[in-house]
Amino acid sequence: MKKIVTIALGTLMVAPMLLMADMDRCVSCHGVDFELKALGVSKIVKGMSEKEIKAALDGYKNGQGGPMKELMIAEVNLGVDTDAMAADIYSETITPGFDEPSDEFIFQKRLSVRTLDRLKKSIKEADAESMPKLASQIKAMAFTMYTYDDLLKEKVDFKAMKANETKLTKSAILEKVSQVKRCVDHSFAEEEIVKCRVDFLALAGSMTRDQEQKIKAKSKAKKPPIYTGEGAVDMTKYLK
Ligand code: HEC
Incomplete structure (x- = not known):
């Protein structure tokens, strides 16, 4: 089953997969550990901080370099x-x-990075009206993730998930999703990325629990008041 899903996804994503396959290409100019001056021109990337590397990449993205x-x-x-x-x-x-x-791991990682990046953008743009839809989307994503990831199934404990004490605001949700994205960015093995997924599931889980509590509270509020004091008629058999 898992195999079929992977293949189906694979065919669907052929173009991006080919384009983003990995960093094999870079080494021919930069060296295996980015220890060379590429084509005699670039800085030696090895030794640069992650921040400096990001700044260089952002520069290129903006047409500078x-x-x-x-x-x-x-x-x-x-x-x-x-x-x-x-x-x-x-x-x-x-x-x-x-x-x-x-390649399988890199493909999965790129897919997660893209999805989370898109999710972050949607949350940023969301207003009060579209937020509930986004919340369902997060829950659906978490569910799909859970369904297809056996390692994740081992690591997640739904019973441990709690409702939030305070309502999750849009910025709190954005912060959590950004945290998961940073986690995925910095994962280079299956055992690392699964930890990020656990965090994502925890977010979705707490959103679900919040809802559960709300529904319970609502249904309680709608129950007719029942006198349970001294001399009360036993109503239990009518309440089933
Ligand atoms: C054909 C050779 C070539 C390939 C392939 C190549 N680069 Fe470069 N790279 C260069 C050159 C040349 C520069 C300097 C460009 C400039 O003038 O700004 C550079 C600059 C950079 C820099 C910024 C360093 C600086 O000088 O500020 C980074 C980071 C980088 N490359 C990463 C990569 C990565 C990652 C890949 C693969 C996805 C890659 N490069 C593929 C030649 C290459």
């Missing part, structure tokens, strides 16, 4: 987003050798 910027503008535009790309590149610079995660 050195004499050979056109080349890198093309590369950056193939990437997922500069947060994830900078995290990937930085990780390469501190991991010796050409030891990349599997």
Whole structure:
């Protein structure tokens, strides 16, 4: 079953998968650990901080850079987003050798990064009216995630999920989703990314619990008042 789903998704996403496959291409100019001056022109990326790398990528995204910027503008535009790309590149610079995660993992990660990035944008743009729809979308995403990820199933404990003490505001939801996105950006193995997914499920879970409580409170409020004091008629058999 899992195999079929992967293949179906794969066919659907062929174009992005080919474009974003991995960083194999970069090493021919930058070196295996980004330790070279690419084409004699670039800075040596190894030794740059993740922040500096992101700034360089954002520069290319905005059309700025050195004499050979056109080349890198093309590369950056193939990437997922500069947060994830900078995290990937930085990780390469501190991991010796050409030891990349599997294509399957990279594909899954890129898919998550894209989805979370889009979700973040939608939350930012959402108003009071569209927020409930987004909340359902988050829950649906979490459900799909859970259904297809066996490792995640092992790690998630629904019973431990609690309703929030205060109502989750739009900015609180955005912060949680951003946190999950940062977590995914910085995951380079299945065991790492699953932790981010657990956090995402916890968010969806707490949203669901909130709702559950609201529904319970509502249904309680609608019950006719029943006298239960001394001399009260036993109504239990009518209340089933
Ligand atoms: C054909 C050679 C080539 C390839 C392939 C290439 N780069 Fe570059 N890269 C360059 C050059 C040249 C520069 C400097 C461009 C300029 O003038 O701004 C550069 C600059 C950079 C910089 C900024 C460093 C600086 O000088 O400020 C980063 C980060 C970077 N590349 C990452 C990557 C990544 C990641 C990939 C693969 C997805 C990649 N590059 C693929 C040649 C290449």
